[in-house]
Amino acid sequence: MNNPSLTGKLKFVEYQKPLLLSGDYTIKTEQTIEASNKIKETFSREQNFSVYGPRFELTPREIHSVFPPPGSRGDHNNVLPHLILNRSTLPWEREIWANKASNDEDEDKNYPCRPWLALLVFHEEEKQQGQVSEPKICTLKSNNNTWILEKTSEDSKDTNQRVQSPQFAYEKAQHEGDKVTVIDVEKSLLQSLLPTPDDLKYLAHVRQRIDDQDNLINEVAVIIANRLPKNNGTTTVYLVSLEDRYGDNQQFQYQENLGDHSFVRLVSLKSWSFSCLEPKYSFLGLLKNLKPEQSDNSTNLLLRLPPKEFPNIPYIDKGYVPLPHYFRKGDKSISWYHGPFIPWKNTTSSYQQPIHTSDQLLHYNPK
Numbered sequence: 310m311n312n313p314s315l316t317g318k319l320k321f322v323e324y325q326k327p328l329l330l331s332g333d334y335t336i337k338t339e340q341t342i343e344a345s346n347k348i349k350e351t352f353s354r355e356q357n358f359s360v361y362g363p364r365f366e367l368t369p370r371e372i373h374s375v376f377p378p379p380g381s382r383g384d385h386n387n388v389l390p391h392l393i394l395n396r397s398t399l400p401w402e403r404e405i406w407a408n409k410a411s412n413d414e415d416e417d418k419n420y421p422c423r424p425w426l427a428l429l430v431f432h433e434e435e436k437q438q439g440q441v442s443e444p445k446i447c448t449l450k451s452n453n454n455t456w457i458l459e460k461t462s463e464d465s466k467d468t469n470q471r472v473q474s475p476q477f478a479y480e481k482a483q484h485e486g487d488k489v490t491v492i493d494v495e496k497s498l499l500q501s502l503l504p505t506p507d508d509l510k511y512l513a514h515v516r517q518r519i520d521d522q523d524n525l526i527n528e529v530a531v532i533i534a535n536r537l538p539k540n541n542g543t544t545t546v547y548l549v550s551l552e553d554r555y556g557d558n559q560q561f562q563y564q565e566n567l568g569d570h571s572f573v574r575l576v577s578l579k580s581w582s583f584s585c586l587e588p589k590y591s592f593l594g595l596l597k598n599l600k601p602e603q604s605d606n607s608t609n610l611l612l613r614l615p616p617k618e619f620p621n622i623p624y625i626d627k628g629y630v631p632l633p634h635y636f637r638k639g640d641k642s643i644s645w646y647h648g649p650f651i652p653w654k655n656t657t658s659s660y661q662q663p664i665h666t667s668d669q670l671l672h673y674n675p676k
Contacts, residue, residue, distance in 0.1 A: 322515035327398040331362030361482045362402045365489045379581035384591035390546045394530040400424035400513045407553040424513035428534035433542040442493040449487040471571040473564045493572040541587045548579035
């Protein structure tokens with residue numbers, strides 16, 4: 310049976326920018342009336358409105374899925390972590406450019422369309438060494454028609470640590486006292502991880518599924534990290550906001566005289582962690598290491614329990630395990646069991662096919 314979710318064709322789109330970005334707007338209309346060259350009067354009116362869009366948090370409904378799965382442990386070291394959003398325009402609903410103030414198409418030549426969301430990947434030792442903090446909660450505060458982040462309780466404890474905190478243009482969608490999740494990243498580490506504006510365009514795209522008549526079935530936005538996880542450790546991925554963080558020089562804006570060991574504060578909208586196995590513990594690695602290269606002894610391929618736990622029992626070497634056995638009449642015993650796969654060629658032909666019940670496969674050894 311065909312899976313309906315896998316039918317149709319897949320189409321990749323570089324970006325999908327909304328007609329209006331998130332923010333506050335004003336419409337101004339004017340009408341001039343002239344009559345017989347004697348009466349001339351102008352009427353005008355202004356109307357304010359806002360386009361609300363996610364800024365400091367994402368609801369579970371807006372996130373389709375993430376990969377690798379949160380809390381998983383597997384062979385993920387060759388996979389770039391990625392996140393799928395249900396709304397295809399979301400990564401382009403805000404600007405990364407600090408000096409772009411309008412939606413004029415002419416400005417797109419100097420300020421190309423880039424996603425304002427990015428995935429940053431951090432390895433376990435970087436968190437242990439204090440190069441990236443655990444998520445913190447800040448509070449929004451209005452200051453001269455901008456939003457700033459008040460200091461956290463952790464900031465007041467460490468007076469020697471310098472932290473560059475972002476500022477945001479005032480929007481009516483946010484309110485003073487709103488909670489914002491942030492992380493602090495050491496500048497030297499952040500410089501090695503942050504994508505350039507030219508790189509950002511390759512780290513987000515729209516994925517559309519269309520039917521055979523080119524009708525759109527559904528579409529999602531995909532954000533991809535630019536760093537691979539590390540073997541034998543825990544990896545943490547943060548979805549961070551880059552809104553208004555890049556300048557006209559196409560570079561991330563750092564404060565003047567900010568040292569390499571100072572910290573930069575980033576808004577985190579989503580995070581998850583997973584672990585990577587060493588290659589020898591992956592499925593392929595386990596298959597390759599079933600038999601040591603230095604041994605020709607075929608018994609090394611047998612799947613069995615450690616012999617120290619069951620010494621001098623021949624069934625162990627043949628891949629059997631002891632299990633409690635409950636007979637139909639209530640008797641109890643111990644039986645040796647192995648699954649349908651055995652590590653040797655089966656020459657037994659005493660069982661008549663077909664087999665209708667499990668009792669037909671019982672074999673009693675009087676020894």
